[in-house]
Amino acid sequence: MHDWNMRWGGAGMWFGPLWMIVWLVVIVAGVAALVRWLGGAGGDVRTTTRSAGDILDERYARGEIDCEEYMKRKQDIAGS
Known part of the structure; x- marks a missing residue:
């Protein structure tokens, strides 16, 4: 060694x-x-949260929901 x-x-x-x-x-x-x-x-x-309307708009734009579903949910969101 x-x-x-x-x-x-x-x-x-x-x-x-x-x-x-x-x-x-x-x-x-x-x-x-x-x-x-x-x-x-x-x-x-992302540090900001998306609103329910933003999420709904994105789902409609991606084709996950149809126009009828979109309008119904849009009214539900506006009423709450």
Whole structure:
């Protein structure tokens, strides 16, 4: 063994894997921060809530409901 390894009482064997783990954590944290900063993870979170009318308009525009259903629900929303 190396002389410096003996001075540390054999603890020098742990420094290599320890530093490897530390650098791995630093790299993963850096990549996660970069992705979050660029808007990949959670960057499109809406802070405002949509109204019932907005949701109804979107459903009608997507063709999920027909005109009759749309008008009935629109009246229900206006009456409440």
